[in-house]
Amino acid sequence: xxxxxxxNFYEWVAGFIDxxxxxxxxxxxxxNNKIRYYFEFVIKLHIDDEAVLRTICHILGVGRVxxxxxxxxCSFEVGSEKELRILIDLLDEFQLMGDKYLDYINxxxxxxxxxDRSDSVTESLKTKIEEIRANHNTKRASTTLPVNYKRVIxxxxxxxxxxxxxxxxxxxxxxxxxxxxxxxxxxKPLLIDICEYLxxxxxxxxxxxxxxxxxxxxxxxxxxxxxxxxxxxxVRLEITGxxxxxxxxxxxxxxxxxxxxxxxxxxxxxxxxxxxxSKAHIDNEEVKILLLRLSExxxxxxxxxxxxxxxxxxGKIICRDEETPDS
Numbered sequence: 001x002x003x004x005x006x007x008n009f010y011e012w013v014a015g016f017i018d019x020x021x022x023x024x025x026x027x028x029x030x031x032n033n034k035i036r037y038y039f040e041f042v043i044k045l046h047i048d049d050e051a052v053l054r055t056i057c058h059i060l061g062v063g064r065v066x067x068x069x070x071x072x073x074c075s076f077e078v079g080s081e082k083e084l085r086i087l088i089d090l091l092d093e094f095q096l097m098g099d100k101y102l103d104y105i106n107x108x109x110x111x112x113x114x115x116d117r118s119d120s121v122t123e124s125l126k127t128k129i130e131e132i133r134a135n136h137n138t139k140r141a142s143t144t145l146p147v148n149y150k151r152v153i154x155x156x157x158x159x160x161x162x163x164x165x166x167x168x169x170x171x172x173x174x175x176x177x178x179x180x181x182x183x184x185x186x187x188k189p190l191l192i193d194i195c196e197y198l199x200x201x202x203x204x205x206x207x208x209x210x211x212x213x214x215x216x217x218x219x220x221x222x223x224x225x226x227x228x229x230x231x232x233x234x235v236r237l238e239i240t241g242x243x244x245x246x247x248x249x250x251x252x253x254x255x256x257x258x259x260x261x262x263x264x265x266x267x268x269x270x271x272x273x274x275x276x277x278s279k280a281h282i283d284n285e286e287v288k289i290l291l292l293r294l295s296e297x298x299x300x301x302x303x304x305x306x307x308x309x310x311x312x313x314x315g316k317i318i319c320r321d322e323e324t325p326d327s
Contacts, residue, residue: 009059011156012259014094016056018157019164020045021100023107025133035126039084039111043076048304050074052260062086072305081115097151097161098183098190099143106136143186151190153197155256161194162253163262168269170295175281175288177273179239179249185224188235195220195237202248209247218244246270246277265298 026038041063043053053065053076062083066075078087088108096104110132117125135141145151167180183191198220218241225234239249250270258266272291281287300306 006059008156008257009259010090010094011154012160012163013056013060014091014096015157015160015162016164016260017043017091017160018096018098018100019161022137023103025107025110025129025136027130027133035121037110037114037121037129038079039081039107039114040077040079041084041087041107042078044073045075046303046305047072047074048302049261055259060087060090084111094157095152097153097157097193098187099145101145101149102140102143103137105146106132106140151193153193155201158194158197159253159256159258163258163260166262167299168262168265170269170272170291170298172292172295175272175276175291175295176240177242177245177269177276179245179269180236182225182234182236185233185235188222188224191222191235191237195222198239198249198252201252205248205251209251217241242273242276246273261302264302268294268298 020043022042022044024038024040024042026040028036028038030036043056045053047067047069050065050067053074056076057063057065063076063078066077068074078084088111091104095101110129113125113128114121133139162181165181165183167182168177169180170177181191181194219239221238221240223236223238225236227233239245250266250273253266254270272295275281275287275291281291
């Protein structure tokens with residue numbers, strides 16, 4: 001954890017865990033009727049995301065990557081006491097930002113209660129661990145963070161979170177680009193803090209490149225969304241406006257190193273924003289069609305399990321553009 005590259009990656013992992021990680025506390029009744037507890041950390045993704053999980057596994061030096069082709073999934077799993085202690089040390093130093101922190105401190109407390117005990121598993125110990133399990137992950141009733149908790153957002157924590165939860169979107173009607181980050185309503189304080197952090201970072205870019213007011217159109221907004229069907233109420237951070245996206249938000253993210261496949265969506269998103277900002281699509285039907293086709297191949301459409309799109313389209317269009325001098 002000494003050099004800046006590793007520090008950036010550890011911060012990125014913390015943000016990615018905030019989005020995709022899961023802390024499990026499992027109970028097993030043995031054949032002799034004694035109770036044993038198992039602790040496991042898991043990141044489960046689409047099988048196309050194997051590379052990022054192997055990167056995490058390699059750099060952290062813990063866990064294993066498990067492929068499940070039958071279910072089109074892959075997982076990064078850490079289950080040994082020794083390796084979980086390493087992961088806990090990491091997350092103590094690079095603190096989580098969102099409600100996942102509550103799952104982490106539950107997991108951490110139960111882990112140390114169990115492995116640092118001085119005697120056998122007593123009834124008192126089982127009661128304490130079961131109380132933790134009863135208010136853990138999806139069973140958690142309260143999202144109130146500890147009084148002494150102080151949220152710390154950094155560029156790479158935010159990037160990791162964006163790579164897990166964010167969406168770069170181009171609405172085909174009107175070729176309208178936007179970025180979205182949607183969470184449950186309980187996580188609204190996190191989105192408010194992210195909004196404030198982004199505005200500070202973007203203002204620095206504006207001051208350095210165009211020391212004038214930020215664009216009047218677009219910007220960052222937070223919208224509350226009502227529950228639909230079985231879903232919970234949510235809150236969404238939206239970034240809109242071609243000028244704001246192209247000249248500020250995309251510039252901010254372009255300075256950072258992506259570690260997951262999300263970089264391909266961001267690459268397409270930047271390409272489209274660039275063409276829209278330069279108005280290359282105006283009165284040019286061919287460019288419009290190319291941008292539409294490119295936008296239709298982003299996000300879930302890029303997955304190998306999606307058989308309806310040309311997976312090489314992004315590279316074809318962008319390479320073609322790079323070979324053609326601007327008129």
